[in-house]
Amino acid sequence: MTRRVLALALLVAAPIPSAAQDRSAGDVVAPAIAAYQNLDFDLAATLLRRALAGDLNDSTRVRALTYLGAAEHYRARDDSAVAVFGRLVVLAPRYQPDTLVFPPEITRMYDDVRSRTKVEAPQLAVAPPSPAPAPPPPVPAPVRSSAADTTEVFRTHTRITVSGGGMVANVRAHSEAGLPSAGGTVLGMTASARLRRFELGIHYLEGSLEARDLVEGAVALRFVATPWLMLHAGPLIRRYDMPAGAERWTMWQLGARTEAPIVGARLRGHALLWQGLGLSVNVPPGSGTARGGEFGVTYDLASRPFWFALAYTIDHASVQSSDRHETVKMLTVTAGVRKP
Known part of the structure; x- marks a missing residue:
C-alpha cells in the first residue's frame, strides 16, 4: 500500500x-x-x-x-x-x-x-546503458504567462522612426505659353516620421533658376501596404518668384511607390507614380491636371543609420482652357540619417 x-x-x-x-x-x-x-x-x-x-x-x-x-x-x-x-x-x-x-x-x-x-x-547513435534511477525532481515553479x-x-x-536629410537638386523647368524655360541648382531638405504602417513626410527646396527663383514644398501622408509597396497622398506647392510677381502651382497628389532590392538589402531601387487630383494656378487663375513619376536608388551604409539616395523626377501640368503647360525635371542627390 x-x-x-x-x-x-x-x-x-x-x-x-x-x-x-x-x-x-x-x-x-x-x-x-x-x-x-x-x-x-x-x-x-x-x-x-x-x-x-x-x-x-x-x-x-x-x-x-x-x-x-x-x-x-x-x-x-x-x-x-x-x-x-x-x-x-x-x-x-x-x-x-x-x-x-x-x-x-x-x-x-x-x-x-x-x-x-x-x-x-x-546517423543512428548507440543507445547508452540505462542510468541509475534519479531522485524525484522538485516541484517546478509556476510558468510565467507570456x-x-x-x-x-x-x-x-511602439516607437516612431525618424529620418531626415539634405538635398541637392538640378532642376530644369520648361513652360509652353508661359514663363521662359529655366534651370539651375537648388538646395533643400527632406524629413519623415513613421509609426508602424503610417508615415508623414515633407520636403522643401529653394534656389535660383536663372530668371526666376524657385520655392517648392510638399507634404505627404503615406501608408505602407507591404514591405515593397507604399501609397501616398498630399499637396505639392511650387512657387516662382520674379520681378513682375509670383506664380504659384498647387497640385494634389495621389500615388504609389514600389521598392525592390538590387544588391542585398542595402542597395534598393524604387519607382513612384502619381496622379494629380487637382491643379490650381494663380496667374492667370485656372485649374487643370497634373501627373508625374520618380525613379531612383537608395544605399544604406554598413554603419547604419546613414543613407544616400539618387533620384530622377519628372512631372507635367496642364491648365484647362489654355495652352499653358509646365514640365519640370529634377535630378536629386540626398544624404540622410535614420533614427529608430
Whole structure:
C-alpha cells in the first residue's frame, strides 16, 4: 500500500515542462507574425527569437524560423537572415517557403542558402546503458504567462522612426505659353516620421533658376501596404518668384511607390507614380491636371543609420482652357540619417 501511495505521489509531482513551454512559446508566435504583417520587423524579430528559445514542435519552429529570416532581411541584416535560413535548412531540408506569403526576394535568398548548405544524413547513435534511477525532481515553479512579456515588448517597440536629410537638386523647368524655360541648382531638405504602417513626410527646396527663383514644398501622408509597396497622398506647392510677381502651382497628389532590392538589402531601387487630383494656378487663375513619376536608388551604409539616395523626377501640368503647360525635371542627390 505504501509503495502505491509513493508512486502516485511521484506521478502527481512530476513536471511536464515541455508541454507548458511549448504552449508558452507558441503563444508568442502569433503576435510575432502579426508584428511582421504590420511591418514592425524589430518587434517581430524580438518575439520570434523569444519563441524559438522555447520548446516548439518542428512545424511551429519551421514557421518561426521562416518569418525570422524574412524579418532580419527587411531589417537590412542579411548575415543574420542567412544564418537563420541555414538553421531552417538543417531542420527541414525539403521545406520551401510559401510563395503566396513571402515575396520572391525572400524565397530566392532561402533557395540560395539551401543550395550552399550541406545537410548530413542523420546517423543512428548507440543507445547508452540505462542510468541509475534519479531522485524525484522538485516541484517546478509556476510558468510565467507570456502575455505580460509580449505586452511589455509591444510597448517597447511602439516607437516612431525618424529620418531626415539634405538635398541637392538640378532642376530644369520648361513652360509652353508661359514663363521662359529655366534651370539651375537648388538646395533643400527632406524629413519623415513613421509609426508602424503610417508615415508623414515633407520636403522643401529653394534656389535660383536663372530668371526666376524657385520655392517648392510638399507634404505627404503615406501608408505602407507591404514591405515593397507604399501609397501616398498630399499637396505639392511650387512657387516662382520674379520681378513682375509670383506664380504659384498647387497640385494634389495621389500615388504609389514600389521598392525592390538590387544588391542585398542595402542597395534598393524604387519607382513612384502619381496622379494629380487637382491643379490650381494663380496667374492667370485656372485649374487643370497634373501627373508625374520618380525613379531612383537608395544605399544604406554598413554603419547604419546613414543613407544616400539618387533620384530622377519628372512631372507635367496642364491648365484647362489654355495652352499653358509646365514640365519640370529634377535630378536629386540626398544624404540622410535614420533614427529608430
